[in-house]
Amino acid sequence: MTDVTMDTVATATPPARRDIGLKRRYAAERRFRLYGVLAILVGLAFLVVMLLSILTKGYTSFWQTTVSLPITFDEKVIDPDNKRATDPNVLITANYPALAQKALAEKLGIDAKNKPMMTRLKGFLSDGSRVQLRDVVVSDPAVIGTTRNVDILVAANLDSAFKGQIDLSVPEDRRKVSDQQVEWMNKLKAEGAMAERFNTGLFTFGASSRPETSGLGVAIIGSFYMMVIVLLLALPIGVAASIYLEEFAKKSRFTDLIEVNINNLAAVPSIVFGLLGLAVFVNFLGMPRSASFVGGLVLTLMTLPTIIIATRAALAAVPPSIRSAALGLGASKMQMVFQHILPLAAPGILTGTIIGLARALGETAPLLLIGMVAFVANYPATPFDPATALPVQIYMWANEAERAFVERMSGAIIILLVFLMAMNITAIVLRRRFERRW
Template sequence: MATAEQQVEMTTSQKDILSRQSRISETVNAGLKSRYRSEARFRAYGAGAIVLALVMLVLLFVTIIGKGYTAFVQTELQLTIATSGEALGIGNDRDAAALNRADYQAQIKASLRDMFPDVTGRKERRDLYGMVSDGAAYALRDALAENPALIGQKVTLQVPVASDIDMLHKGQIDRTVAEAERKVNDFQIGIYDRWVSMGTIGLHFNTALFTQGDSRQPELAGIWGAAVGSFYTLIVTLALSFPIGVAAAVYLEEFAPKNRWTDLIEVNINNLAAVPSIVFGLLGLAVFLQFFGMPRSAPVAGGLVLTLMNLPIIIIASRAALKSVPPSIREAALGLGASKLQTILHHVLPLAMPGMLTGTIIGMAHALGETAPLLMIGMVAFVVDIPMTPMDSATVLPVQIYLWADSPERAFVERTSAAIMVLLAFLVTMNAAAVLLRKKFERRW
């Protein structure tokens, strides 16, 4: 049995142990609290970064939409136009050639004079004529070309007004400032007010924005030419970059020996993915235009340049998709007697294809938004006509946005924002397609 002194010593030792354990526990708890606080701060920083990014994204969209939504409607004036073969200068001719050379602008001016017979001064009439767009003559030409029987009758049409009157009707010109500080004078404001009181002016859906090519006049400018140019350019890019990129990825991943040369090739592919896009434009200018003599400002040249830029992205994405296929798939196919090529074509490629397509769609979306390399090969040219083939002169949506953003007219500001909205819609659609494609075909191993 332990003596009283031993019991006292044991009790003291136990107290010391308990005291040390208590201090250790307090230290650990203090450390845990500090780590918990650090974790909470880190989570708060992450949440704050996400909120800030969302706020900036919302601010971007609100700014673009706020400036561009008005471009989807156009101010139009209802005109009643008296037509005759003599007044049009074509006599009794009704063929296409005669209708093309007819003087439609004179009929528009005559209709305006009939609407306001009290306007007799030379300057006032010139201001009156300037309130209606040149597109009014085109609208009359199209109506008579579609139905020549209308010649000799009174034709009622909705015609576009000039861009300044359009801005006035949309409330983007302050009519209270001094006359010298605005582009619409007091006489034109008075005519506009009379149109409003007569109920002949109003907003209509801007079909020209989606059916016309570029124009020096904002009210007639559209994105259809640039959209067709982008389509042809992306078709050429996809037709070249996808098969070449997939073939290169399959060779490097499945067939190429692992040595210093393949390592060098892989490093260069990864480096090419980070090269500024304008470098590819300089390469395209030197090789495709100057050496091979390809047509300047043509979608085929733009597609070749974007193919060079897109290849590293597709190769890297395709190799990652091939690596994601389990080795057991290859081993099972080879064990059943399939050749190396049969294994790749019949088993590995079908399983890796969703990842390849996802990378390709993302690469194509990236190519759709490129401007710098296309500027180098001349796709910045002012092109009015809609391109019919990839060999015709054309521009693309990003370059069209660049051109409009550089225009001094106020009406081009809203059309620039509207074109950005259309481009963003295409990009969001392509990225959403990539996500849906991966979700649909993704397999869990």
């Protein structure tokens, strides 16, 4: 039997054929690299287009058009019978929009007796002026009988027109802003009374049927409650389960089954957890729908697999020599785990926890199923009160027909992305700051 050596093969292969083969392999490698670069560029292109679309539509939501008007808090309109000392509700039910409309008419030089002009003037200011002026009077009843400058919100259509989002060159019957309103808008703008100001209401207002008075206040508080619940429940349960599986549990079919199920749960669609929460927490246990506490429990179930997997990986990354050294010096297994292994694995555990919280913050489907899509205008005082969440509020605004809600939706997406980016950057910084390489 003849032994075939590499020299024999090299001698048997003509140099020209070897060169052709090498060129083909190098060409294939270059094509593969090119495909990889193209894939990355396509992904980045889609990401840039998406971010630019969100930013161009949403950055204007951080500014709101207002009109500075000298409001005369007429006692004849607010409390004609002087009952506010005995009946505080008088200050709440007063006709405050009439005060704003009268001040606007005087600002524009319109006679209050000219009913057709006063009727056209009604759609200029937001109906939210009722709440604005009511809060001023309720907080300080001494303003009754005086005149103060108040920045009144304009209606959503006027806000869009002032920001240049409505094409005013098209015929009047094809846009929601009349020529008369445009004339008044330009006059107020020239006088400096109408201007854009930072929209604090986007962060403080609750749900509203009017875009200019809609905000994320309730959603931010609801998301905060849920993240606190997830952190308080998912972190200790996940870390305890990971420590038991990684350090104390003996390898058996039962532990293998648990590990497989944990890995499978990490890939289960989030809507399945919503169905589980609806069946167990709402229907079986009778917990309140649309409450932050129930949403936190559902998101805890969804986050647990992520935290367990990340924690087990962090524990497994600690060198066995640390365990042997601790046990060799007389430490018990419990002391070895909690005084040596767990502190060294803490950076990985924190990273996994933050990533799990970031995923939970952006979830929508499970919260929709437990009723957190409800219209909630008041701040939740406790986690058991009705509330909503940031992604759910985005979903609700996306279903609205008015263009101003699209602007609000894009602004809410920007805020949510900022939160998610901050959490992910925090995870990266913590990992690089405290991680030890063995």
